[in-house]
Amino acid sequence: MSSSDRIEKDVLLPVPRSQAWAAIGDSAEFGQWFNCRFEGPFEAGKELRATLQEPGYEGFPFVVFVERVEPERHLSFRWHVNHDVDLDGDYADEPTTLVSFDLEDADGGTRLRIVESGFDAAGEAGVKARERNAPGWAIQAERVTAHVTEAA
Amino acid sequence: MSPKLRSPAARGAAGGASARVFAALGDRRRLGILRRLAAEGGPLSITRISEGADVSRQAVTKHLGVLAEAGLVRDERRGRERLFELEPGPLEKARHDLEAISARWDRAIERLRRHLER
Numbered sequence: 178m179s180s181s182d183r184i185e186k187d188v189l190l191p192v193p194r195s196q197a198w199a200a201i202g203d204s205a206e207f208g209q210w211f212n213c214r215f216e217g218p219f220e221a222g223k224e225l226r227a228t229l230q231e232p233g234y235e236g237f238p239f240v241v242f243v244e245r246v247e248p249e250r251h252l253s254f255r256w257h258v259n260h261d262v263d264l265d266g267d268y269a270d271e272p273t274t275l276v277s278f279d280l281e282d283a284d285g286g287t288r289l290r291i292v293e294s295g296f297d298a299a300g301e302a303g304v305k306a307r308e309r310n311a312p313g314w315a316i317q318a319e320r321v322t323a324h325v326t327e328a329a
Numbered sequence: 330m331s332p333k334l335r336s337p338a339a340r341g342a343a344g345g346a347s348a349r350v351f352a353a354l355g356d357r358r359r360l361g362i363l364r365r366l367a368a369e370g371g372p373l374s375i376t377r378i379s380e381g382a383d384v385s386r387q388a389v390t391k392h393l394g395v396l397a398e399a400g401l402v403r404d405e406r407r408g409r410e411r412l413f414e415l416e417p418g419p420l421e422k423a424r425h426d427l428e429a430i431s432a433r434w435d436r437a438i439e440r441l442r443r444h445l446e447r
Binding site for chain 2: 182184186188190191192196197200206209210211212258272289291293296297298299300301
């Protein structure tokens with residue numbers, strides 16, 4: 178598993194870089210092909226709520242944490258690895274992966290590189306989050322045991 | 330909203346067992362140990378696993394602990410020795426999870442292409 182930590186896609190888009198950028202950097206246009214709707218524009222440091230527009234999943238909410246925006250060149254954001262994150266709760270420790278889009282001029286159009294990375298670190302964070310929550314479960318288990326033995 | 334709905338980030342990639350597998354695989358030494366076990370095709374003692382590797386036996390033991398917790402190796406006792414063997418299941422699942430994410434991106438890229446053609 179030489180690349181258990183990242184997924185890379187290299188695409189040649191037959192359009193000028195400014196047109197490719199419009200489809201990436203503009204969150205409204207991004208949503209048109211990605212099948213989601215963002216509540217605002219991509220801005221560095223912003224946390225954006227979004228909903229899926231995929232048939233069968235309409236309205237399903239998620240969140241992205243925008244990292245860096247370099248017009249005509251680069252967009253990156255983080256999103257959660259788990260699909261059951263409670264967005265009304267505290268999700269500060271929930272593991273994320275980093276998604277980045279990089280554009281370069283190329284023969285015949287624009288080269289787009291998409292990288293999703295950090296699965297290992299997300300795995301580590303997920304493990305740590307679970308270990309932090311573990312004592313809570315142990316206490317619950319004790320309570321159940323005490324309750325059951327009392328009743329016996 | 331149906332609890333069965335999955336977010337775009339959903340790939341079965343994390344949560345529970347998969348998270349431990351990804352974390353376990355994120356270390357070069359641990360990958361080396363897995364390769365060693367895969368090459369052997371049978372159980373090996375810590376001594377044998379540590380042979381030739383520029384890592385202390387103590388470090389190997391610690392790495393094996395992480396791998397065992399992720400379900401990537403299983404151990405058995407043979408007399409006074411503990412032997413370790415590769416467990417292919419979790420590795421396959423992790424590979425499958427990443428392939429699923431990769432395929433999702435392929436589909437998204439196809440939609441991007443069609444979008445740009447308009």
